[in-house]
Amino acid sequence: MKALIIDDERLARKELINLLKDYSRVEIVGEAANADEAYEMINTLQPDLLFLDIQMPGKTGFELLEMLDNVPQVIFTTAYDEFALKAFEVNALDYLLKPIQTERLNESLNKLFSKPLKPKEREEEEDVKRLSLTDQVFVKDGDKCWFVRLSEVRLFESDGNYIKVYFDNNKPMIHKSLNALDEKLDARSFFRASRKHIVNLSWVDSIEPWFNGGLMVKLKGGDKVEVSRRQAAKFKEMMSL
Incomplete structure (x- = not known):
């Protein structure tokens, strides 16, 4: 499972990367410091999972999700618990408060691993990837x-x-x-x-x-x-x- 970490704090990204070393099913394919950088990486790398901070300089995590045509699974990571209710209103996979505790991360990933993943569709080289019924979008x-x-x-x-x-x-x-x-x-x-x-x-x-x-x-x-x-x-x- 390919994961992308999006957080403006470098130390927070490194801490999460270190915690995820114990999970062989999660492959960290990149890290981004802001929404614009993340947008380009998501389109290029096509991750299955985003670890997404909400409050970042420039665009917020929610604004990033609005930019995407097809939204991967999302686990919000933030220091601000005031956003917890909104995060669950949008049916995010989970919400982790910083500093992230190993036990809570384990709970989140167990939720993820228990969910049926969307089957990978074979794409013809000449075809443009279209949004299917199994894709999800973010609506705000x-x-x-x-x-x-x-x-x-x-x-x-x-x-x-x-x-x-x-x-x-x-x-x-x-x-x-x-x-x-x-x-x-x-x-x-x-x-x-x-x-x-x-x-x-x-x-x-x-x-x-x-x-x-x-x-x-x-x-x-x-x-x-x-x-x-x-x-x-x-x-x-x-x-x-």
């Missing part, structure tokens, strides 16, 4: 934030320069364009229904004809999305209608 809206599996997201809706993300009973907004998101998602699982909507095909409950040759799609949970006439034929083909 005001003081609330979540780690969300894409399998749980039933609908993306464009709203100006933002996208509304539908999962559970939540509809937080992220600052991205629907076109940019569409290029990242696996077309076998997500469908661009119109200029305003991308639907998760696994959430489709029923389909009926609509005006001007379009379709009306009802999702599990009750949301209704109109498929434009231009996209209707392609949608029928994907759903084998």
Whole structure:
């Protein structure tokens, strides 16, 4: 399991590296002192796990997670316990207070090792890696934030320069364009229904004809999305209608 340590304090990074020497299943592939440096390393090294400080000069750990398309497992490491509640609200794997105790680190890693890991997908050299249903994203809206599996997201809706993300009973907004998101998602699982909507095909409950040759799609949970006439034929083909 490849891990990246992100902390602006060099001694804190070294201390954690020393503690992790006893865990043969964890391979430390790098360390970063700030969010921008970490962002480049995450895209290059593709770690499975982040040990992430929250308060750093420049961007915070939360802001780093917002920058990522696909978010690895995260164990927050920080000296500020005021962030504990927020960290657990986002469904982080765990939260470790500095100085990190061996017992608590062991608990965190046992949680990690007990979780089923996402299977590695074979990637064709000519294909761009797309976000699949097993990937998770980080969504932050005001003081609330979540780690969300894409399998749980039933609908993306464009709203100006933002996208509304539908999962559970939540509809937080992220600052991205629907076109940019569409290029990242696996077309076998997500469908661009119109200029305003991308639907998760696994959430489709029923389909009926609509005006001007379009379709009306009802999702599990009750949301209704109109498929434009231009996209209707392609949608029928994907759903084998």
